[in-house]
Amino acid sequence: MFLHNLLERNAGWKAGFNDLFVPVLNSRNGFTMSDGQRYTMDTILCEENLDTNAVAKVQGCVDMAHAEGVDAIVVATSSFNDDVKTAAEVYGIPNLHCSGGNPLSWTLATPHAFGLHLPFQFYSRAPLNQASLLNFSSVVILRDYDWSFVRTSAVSAAEWSRMATLRLVGPTERWCFRWSNKTRTCGVRSGGCRCGLQSEFDAFGFKYNVDALPSFYEVSESAVVEDGFDSRADVLSPALVEFVEGIIEDVRSQGADPDVVVNWLTAARSGAMAMMKQKMRYKMYFGAPHGPGRSWNGFETSWPNGSAAMGFEAAAYNVGGGQWHDDLRFADPYFESSKNMASRYLQLFGERPTYDAAACAAAGVTLARSLEKYGASLLNMTIAQRREEIRLSLGRVNDETLFGTITFSRTNQNQGRSSVNWQVMVDGHTRPVLPVDVAVTSWRSPSPSWEAKQGCAPGSFGVATECRACKAGTFRNISSAPLTFSQCEQCPYGLGTLPNETGSTSCHSCPEGRFQNGNSDEGICTACPLGQFRSASSAACEACAVDHFADEPGLSACKPCPEQSEQAQMGQSACACQVGSFKDPADPSEMAVTVPCLSCESVLPGSSTLHPNSESSNDCLCPSGTYWHRPFQGSSVAFCKPCSKGLICLGGTQAPLQALGYSAGAPSFEGGDPTYIVECSSNVRCPEGLPLAGCPAANYGVACVNCAANHFDDNGLCMSCSDSNFVVWPLIVAIVFGLVGLVIVYKFATRVDRSSRDSVATIIIAAGLILAIFQDLPSFGKVKVKWVEPLKTLRGVLSFLSFDIGVLRPNCWLGPRNPTMSYFYTILSYPCGACTVCAFLAFGKYVLRKDVTLNDAININGLLLSAVYMALASVSLRPFKCLGNPDGSASLGADRSILCWQRGDHQLMVALSFLPMLGGVLSYLTLIIWAVTQYPRKVSRPGGVKFVKRWSFAFSRFNPTSYYFILVLVLRDLLIGMTPVILASLNELLFLLWIVTLTSYAPLQARLWPWKSQMANILDSGLTGCLIAVVVLGCMLLDFNVARGTVVIQILSMMAFVLLSTAFVAVVLLVLYRAYKPSKTYGIFLSHHKLGAAVLCRWFKMLLTGIIKDHIFLDSDDVNKLDAIIEVCAWDCENVVVIMTSETLKRMWCAAEIASAHAGEGNVVLVSCDGNGFTEELIEMLPDLWSDEQQATLAAAGISMQAVEEAYNSLSEHKPIPLRRRGAKEQEHFNVAKLVVSQCTGLSPFLLTRLQKTQRQNSGPTGMTSSQLGEIQQSLIMLLGDLDTPESGCSCRVLQALLQGKMHEGVTVVDANRSVRNLPGLEAQYEGSRAILVVLTQGVLHQPSFAAALAMCPEDARSKLVPVKADELFIYPDPEFWEKLGQGLIFSKEMLESLQTDFESVRIIYQQLFNVLALKFTSHGSNHIQAAEIMVLVGRLLPMIEAPSADSTVERASALQRLRTIMSSAESRNGKVGSQRDSSPSEASPSADPEGRRLTGRVPLELVFDDSDHDDSSKDLCSTDMGYMKSLEGFEEEFHNLSLEEMEKRTVKEAF
Secondary structure: OEEEEHHHHHHOHHHHHHHHHHHHHHHOOOEEOOOOOEEOOOOOEEEEOOOOOHHHHHHHHHHHHHHHOOOOEEEEOOOOHHHHHHHHHHHOOOEEEOOOOOHHHOOOOOOOEEEOOOOHHHOOHHHHHHHHHOOOOEEEEEEEOOOHHHHHHHHHHHHHHHHOOOEEOOOOHHHHHHHHHHOOOOEEEOOEEEOOOHHHHHOOOOOOOOOOOOOOEEEOHHHOOOOOOOOOOOEOOHHHHHHHHHHHHHHHHOOOOOOEEEEEOOOHHHHHHHHHHOOOOOOEEEEOOOEOOOOOOEOOEEOOOOOEEEOHHHHOOOEEEEOOOOOOOOEEOOOEEHHHHHHHHHHHHOOOOOHHHHHHHHHHHHHHHHHHHHOOOOOOOOHHHHHHHHHHHHHHOEEEEOOEEEEEOOOOEEOOOOOEEEEEOOOOOEEEEEOOOOOOOOOOOOOOOHHHHHOOOOOEEEEOOOEEEOOOOEEOOOOOOOOOEOOOEEOOOOOEEOOOOOOOOOOEOOOOOEEOOOHHHOOEOEEOOOOEEOOOOOOOOEEOOOOEEOOOOOEOOOEEOOOOEEOOOOOOOOOEEOOOEEOOOOOOOOOOOOOOOEEHHHOOOOOEOOOOOEOOHHHOEOOOOEEEEOOOOOOOOOEEEEOOOOEEOOOOOOOOEEOOOEEEOOOOOOOOOOOOEEEOOOOOOOOOOOEOOOOOOOEEOHHHOEEOOOEEEEOOEEEEOOOOOOOOHHHHHHHHHHHHHHHHHHHHHHOOOHHHHHHHHHHHHHHHHHHHHHHHOHHHHHOOOOOOOOHHHHHHHHHHHOOOHHHHOHHHHHOOOOHHHHHHHHHOHHHHHHHHHHHHHHHHHHHOOOOOOHHHHHHHHHHHHHHHHHHHHHHHOHHHOEEEOOOOOEEEOOOOOOEOOOOHHHHHHHHHHHHHHHHHHHHHHHHHHHHHHHHHHHOOOOOHHHHHHHOHHHHOOEOHHHOOHHHHHHHHHHHHHHHHHHOOOOHHHHHHHHHHHHHHHHHHHHHHOOEOOHHHHHHHHHHHHHHHHHHHHHHHHOOOOHHHHHHHHHHHHHHHHHHHHHHHHHHHHHHHHHHHOOOOOEEEEEEOOHHHHHHHHHHHHHHHHOOEOOEEEOOOOOHHHHHHHHHHHHHOEEEEEEEEOOOHHHOHHHHHHHHHHHHOOOEEEEEEEOOOOOOHHHHHOHHHHOOHHHHHHHHHOOOOHHHHHHHHHHHOOOOOEEEOOOOOOHHHHHHHHHHHHHHOOOOOEOOOOOOOOOOOOOOOOOOOOHHHOOOOOOOOEEEEEOOOOHHHHHHHHHHHHHHHHHHOOOEEEEEHHHHHHHHHHHHHHHHHOOEEEEEEOOOHHHOHHHHHHHHOOOHHHHHHEEEEEOOOOOOOOOHHHHHHHHHOOOOOHHHHHHOOOOHHHHHHHHHHHHOOOOEEOOOOOOHHHHHHHHHHHHHHHHHHHHOOOOOHHHHHHHHHHHHHHHHHHHHHHHOOOOOOOOOOHHHOOOOEOOOOOEOEOOEOHHHHOOOOOOOOHHHHHOOOOHHHHHOOOOHHHHHHOOOHHHHHHHHHHHOO
């Protein structure tokens, strides 16, 4: 049976089953069951109008089916399904419903009832899930309460919205108050307007809480629509439209239009019309109208007056939901596919099948397929059995049909697939879009706008689903067709729109700040770009000027840059904050600077930005060269503190690092200052980039000078003692070197020749100087040098020579380093070394029995002290060398960890420094000064040889004329050693002073050429040049303080200017002074009679030269001024000393000299020689003394006789100084010279002039003073001459002084008259001498005492005789002399016998004397002539003195023994005490021991008579400067071949 509700005839149920399926099935000859029988389907049609008395009508159809024996009923109605189920269940008739979408209507009470429709509550589930996937957020649900289908569907939609996390926009209380009377369930509950009942949700098992969640909007259409309104008709209800507009108003009161609208109104078209009127802008719409051709859900709608209201355009993209769609693609056992079924339906009925028609067709397919596939044979079954078999077969169905897969649930409702959703396309057709697996097209979203649905207005264009405003630069002045594509036109050239001006219907002129230049602007009045502007008068945009900007497009004028910002270029869009400032956070502009920038000083003083245009105060960082600093711990104030010297500040917030060569302590708190900043002694100790308080390797502590335990300092880095091989080797090597050095010292002191010794000494001193300079140059100490062998070892040795004991690695064997003890060990180095040397020399003398004298010990220690003097000076001043540190403190230069004057260890070091300073540096300097000042007087007196030999280390290295050069060296070394301390913090002055010192020393040394050895002079010059280069190199390496250096240069320049100015003024004043009062050239003028006192004046000049500094006029020396002698006496000398001999006052020129001096009011000092002077007789006879011609000569010279007389008369009243010339007593003459000086005026005496008082008496048989009896005076050179004759005696003294000054050897003058009193002693003297000079003067050969003294010369000593002719009046013996001598006419026999000799002895000695070539000495000659002659004498004497003599020691010892015996006997005879001592023994003999005993040469008596051998004693006698004297070899032979005139010519050129 097919039960059909005629009220729903338009649904297509009957057409689908009765008119389509049954004919198709039967046309196929039915279906085959399991029994092989084919079955067809016969239908009984029961059609009723179920609008009235529906239950009875339904019951009647069922009763008819039972009566007719119907096997099953296909039900085609959407209502009264429950009545059919109940009636059919009574008879057990299977009833298959084409509808039945309400799941609540299916229960287990009607097992024979089956529903083809899927549960309709799922219609909106998939679209709402799709909305969630599209990120839609809000939904509005509208429902009609009156129809259960839409009522229940709205409840389900609310649940699906909750599950899809869509926000449900529900009614407000205000809406409830206004419209709730038109609803059935809406009201204010739980503080809000709620629609729907909780029971409605609970019936489906939903979790939706009505009272807690927003609800849908509800309407009871029956209460709203007009009377007679058919909700399912295609006519709108104006009342319902108005009601829905109220809903839209309420929704918009809560915010924007919802993204999703679910319209479950029965009269859904009226709701859609209200939305169209209100232009509700949703993105998805679910509900009717959603299809064509159906009155209850189609989109063809009109108003009650028949006017069109909506067409398919209004429903574009609307989503519908249902059971089936004719575009689905399912397979079917009878139609083959759902597509074929739809095609047949369309052919038969002219329209596309609805899902109700498809459901009824599917009902037939399901019934036939279930029996064909699952049913048993119906043959031989009763009606009841057949019905049961059909029920069972339907329950087993799980097959795909044109309706999709059909499977029945426990309550027999179809759940074989999901419901279908479709959308209305823009062409009016619908297409399935969900589920995706059966969709034929993709989901369309969002829904077209109402404007697009109605046609786009002018100023807009259509893009099918929406109308879009014409973009800027385009326009449209006509409307567009609905849901079509259209376009806008571009504005023509010269006109346009603003960029944001859309929807234009026309174009206009561009305003200020904008410009439209054609197609490139696409019709838009483009704003002038950033950095440009356009005024009303401008044709185009122009670039902004400098310091102006345009931070936004379209400006009519550029803006000036705010304060602390700048813009150096034209046409810029923003001004950048200057470096050091940042953008104000209150600046409203994000891009440009519109308000003044803020200075970094306001947030972090001293900070700056790394670049311009900083955006935040966080960009204010401490610049490079500063660091983030807080003044105290916990301070909230911080600033950027400039980086102190010794630090590397990278800026930012990073803590400073230690700079190269500096050590800094870690701060006590974050941001604090380093606890100390000191300069390190070397860059190796303090490399660059270490963190504060960091040290390399095992170094630690302040300045990284300390080494960890078991480590030693190796050139600045602490190395492990255990890792270094042979840790004790430095100590062992030091001991070995010390022993070797002692041996070398011994040989050096006793055997090394003088030339080599000079060179070695120079090298040692220069090496020490180089080392000291290297140590004191800060730049060299800072340079990181990797020393390689052998330089590394050599450097260590040189360091040890400068008392650096660090090379011995004391840390490895003495424990941790103690700075004070290290300094104590250092200052003990030299005393210990000197004591060791002395001990070694004593060992050689007393144990090895070597000839080592006291002078050897003194000289070797003096030489060593000279070598290390600068190092010793540096060591003594080391505690005072405090170098400034960047933190304001001062550290000791030798140990930068010790802060000067702040710690006890430094104060102790200062106290210790006085030991080497007073005991070594100053005492040595004082001794050198004393020795240099004493040298000129010592060498010209008896005992001078002892002085020279004792001070050999100071003088023997230099030429006699440069004896003072030792003081120059000492002062140079002291200056270089002291300046690093005095100028420790002024490197500029230090280097300047060093360069001045060395550059002053270099030309002085080159000019003087002081060393005796040529190699030593060359070496000294070369090393001085190297030192200058070293200092210059140090200047290049040193990092000078430019600011301080500039100040120093300015001060020095100012001082130099002041000095030069002062000197200039002084010179000008001196010139003016000299112009008015000229200075006098000579301090003393010696007036004398040439024949009577020429040699005496030479001797006097030599004595006076040692007392005063002034020039002394002696006619033989100043020959160039003899023509002006009168003027010199009158005006050019301070004093005239008149040496009055017997003829002096009678000589014309002497009188002229005296008269001119008296007339010039000069000071005249009278010296009376042997009682000669002014007498009255002399003054009276003046007019008769000189002839008229002589007087005329005096008058021509400006001297009148009256002036002479006046001078004589005046001077006669003066008491003269007496002088006894006989014997030529040196001390007496010296005293007279002092008296002369005391009476002179205007002289400049030497400050340290000191006279050795020696009283000589003409008594004693040996010719010695009485105070020297018993003492032996012995020198290598013996001078025999006539001392009784005044001039002859002075010749001997002059010759003695000149020889001693040149040769540094003692010369003993023997007076023949006195020596004959002790002839044995004289003989001993002959034997002990190396050379015997015989001074030949007038009459000397006729003196018996001279002849006897000469005859006593032993035969073996006569080869030592050297005759010297010292008087031009001396006549060599002629034959007559020899004849008279033999006849006794010269000496009487008795006289010779009294002198213990005879004629024969005298003759023989005279002959032997004159067999030797006599040397010449012009005693009255000029100093140049005498110097040349002395050079010849020296050349003759040197080979004699230096010639070795194997028997010299024995001979001298024997002679001395005999002399002592004779002297003892003489003392006993005369009753004299032999122990008398001279008050100044050093003047009487060359040397003396500390007790005052006279020594032979330099050898003490007790050594002479010691049992030890004295084979090396000749060394003692020749220990003077060999190098210099050897250089004079050959002079004698050369000068012997020259005449006197030739000698005088070559004297000045070659003598010195």
